[in-house]
Amino acid sequence: MLDSTADRLSVGLRLFHEQFGPPRALVAAGGVAANQAIRGALRDVATRAQTTLIIPPPALCTDNGAMIAWAGAERLAVGLTDAMDAPPRARWLLDENAKAPAGFANTRAAF
Numbered sequence: 001m002l003d004s005t006a007d008r009l010s011v012g013l014r015l016f017h018e019q020f021g022p023p024r025a026l027v028a029a030g031g032v033a034a035n036q037a038i039r040g041a042l043r044d045v046a047t048r049a050q051t052t053l054i055i056p057p058p059a060l061c062t063d064n065g066a067m068i069a070w071a072g073a074e075r076l077a078v079g080l081t082d083a084m085d086a087p088p089r090a091r092w093l094l095d096e097n098a099k100a101p102a103g104f105a106n107t108r109a110a111f
Contacts, residue, residue, distance in 0.1 A: 034061035
């Protein structure tokens with residue numbers, strides 16, 4: 001399973017490169033990123049794709065709360081802050097040009 005996942009990711013990175021240019025980074029997060037075998041495979045894929053691999057420390061990959069805190073720390077580190085009056089968003093599109101699927105709120109990330 002690990003080999004097929006690495007292969008699919010490699011193909012995806014190649015297709016991305018062909019359409020948009022070299023990827024700036026490969027990012028892994030969440031519980032799956034705590035798995036040492038997966039981390040090793042991702043390192044190999046990133047090395048072959050000549051891109052940077054970004055993975056939080058394993059201790060921060062165990063639940064979504066930790067990942068949300070990590071994302072907040074990354075935003076704060078580059079000077080991005082939000083007022084406490086920001087509305088909650090159940091679904092948050094990361095691509096500012098994306099259209100939400102039917103039945104989803106059309107909210108966009110503001111970075």
